Amino acid sequence: MEQKKVTVTPENFSTLLMEGNAEAIYTRLSKQFQQDISLSDLKTVIDQSLAGVELVLINKLVINGEDMRMWTDSDRKMAVRVAFDTDGIIVGLHLQDMPPVNPTPPQLTNRIYALPFQEEWFVFWGGDDVVTNYHAEYEDQRHAYDFIIVKDGYSYAGDPTKNESYYAFGQPLLAPADGIVVSVINDIPDNEPVGVMNDQQPAGNVVVIDHGGEFSSLAHLKLGSATVKVGDTVKQGDIIGLAGNSGNSSEAHLHFQVSNGADLFSSKSLDIQWEGGLRPVQSDTVGGGSGGPTVD
Numbered sequence: 001m002e003q004k005k006v007t008v009t010p011e012n013f014s015t016l017l018m019e020g021n022a023e024a025i026y027t028r029l030s031k032q033f034q035q036d037i038s039l040s041d042l043k044t045v046i047d048q049s050l051a052g053v054e055l056v057l058i059n060k061l062v063i064n065g066e067d068m069r070m071w072t073d074s075d076r077k078m079a080v081r082v083a084f085d086t087d088g089i090i091v092g093l094h095l096q097d098m099p100p101v102n103p104t105p106p107q108l109t110n111r112i113y114a115l116p117f118q119e120e121w122f123v124f125w126g127g128d129d130v131v132t133n134y135h136a137e138y139e140d141q142r143h144a145y146d147f148i149i150v151k152d153g154y155s156y157a158g159d160p161t162k163n164e165s166y167y168a169f170g171q172p173l174l175a176p177a178d179g180i181v182v183s184v185i186n187d188i189p190d191n192e193p194v195g196v197m198n199d200q201q202p203a204g205n206v207v208v209i210d211h212g213g214e215f216s217s218l219a220h221l222k223l224g225s226a227t228v229k230v231g232d233t234v235k236q237g238d239i240i241g242l243a244g245n246s247g248n249s250s251e252a253h254l255h256f257q258v259s260n261g262a263d264l265f266s267s268k269s270l271d272i273q274w275e276g277g278l279r280p281v282q283s284d285t286v287g288g289g290s291g292g293p294t295v296d
Contacts, residue, residue, distance in 0.1 A: 010060070010067045010084050017080070028090045049095060055080060058131045059285055061124075064154050066091070070131045072098060079131045097161040098130055099137065106143065106271040109258050111211050112174040113141035113274050114236055116218055118254055120288035121168070122150040123280045124253065132282035135257075135269075141267040143281065144257035155251060161193035163245050169252035170225075173218050173245045175209055175234040182215065182262050184206035187225040188246040197248050203255070204247020207240045208262055214270060215262045222245050 006024040010015060016024055022043035028035070029042075055071040058079075062068070067084045076098055078262035083092035106128075115121075125146040127133040134142035148155045149167035158165040169190075188205050191197055198204065207228060222244030228234060245252040261267030280286050 008090070009088065010069050010082070011083055012070065012082070014057065014071050017050045018053060018055060020046055024045045027088070028084075028088065029093075030085075030089050030091050039243075045095070050080070050152060050182065053078070057075075059083060059282055062153060062161075063122075063124075063150060064156070068092075072129075072131060073291035076129075079129075079259045094132060098233065107260075107268070109214050110275050111177055111214055112273045113211075113216065113258065113277055114174070114289045115278075116174050116176045116216075116254065117147070117171065117287050118169065118174065118287065119149065120285050121147040121254070122155075123282050123284045123286065124148050125282060126284070127281040132271045140259070140265055140267060140269055141257060143271045144255060144269055147199075147254045148251070148254065150285075153291040161195070162251055163190050163192055163194060166194070166241045166245070167251035168254070170222060170246065172239045173207075173243055174240050175222070175236055175238045175240050176256075177209075177211045177214050177236050179209040179211040179232060179234055179238075181214070181228045181230055182205060182210045182228055184226050185199060186221070186224055188223060190252075191243045191247075191249060192245075194251050197250060198246065200249045203264055204206075204249060205241070205244060206247075206259060206264070208264070209240070211258075212261065214258055214260065215267070216258050217256070217263070219248045219265050219280050220244055220248070220253060222246070231272070 007129050008024050008028040026039045026042055030208045058070045060069045065086045069082055071080045079096050079098050081094040085091050125133045128135045135144040156165040163169045185206050188201050203219040206219040207226055209216045222242040225242035243254050258270045258272050259267035
């Protein structure tokens, strides 16, 4: 008897994984994806890691024409992330181990911080686990955020290879609290075409502010846009530069974090206490006088 053809969708994808149906999934992989992995290799991965595992949906993002879903197993030891394009083709599939839950509570900031912008921004990466926040895997960035601006499901309008097409590009960024500027990088070109990244200078243009032993970093700023210099005293809400696409950045966005030291990559990331008790996580929209996050 001829086997019934299975239509693979974001809604039934996890079921097909749990059933071990590698054949159906493989037919929906992009041509490039199929060049990178064979059906037998995909089947081996699924059989060894996912078949029979109970997957729990953690979050979903529909943005820039991609439908992304994230799951963990019931024991939260493993994470799965998949991305479908507008034609229902799988353009990304990522499996990773989740680090064990740390019994020690994260170190909170002593200060309370305002959002570093006024308009509504979208939390693309943010949360306490590697599923919703890839930074969480690294101690120096564990509580970092990546913010973009989204309108009608897209972070850009027009030519996606041009920085100017992105709503975040050139938007003012603000000091999140009073402090003294201790580091400014302002001469790194913005990546163009968009998608080509500069991993040699990962933070790109960046402003670091000392808030009394806690240091906020606003990274990936637009070339030449920093309005402050080392030694300047800033007040909460002062403009310190414009959002850009410099450094290891795939599109115009703001990387923001607070650390216990001035060096972004050798310090420990701190869990931010936000004004109003905000706890932004992936897919929240914050700012713009909204009074709190809203989930799209």
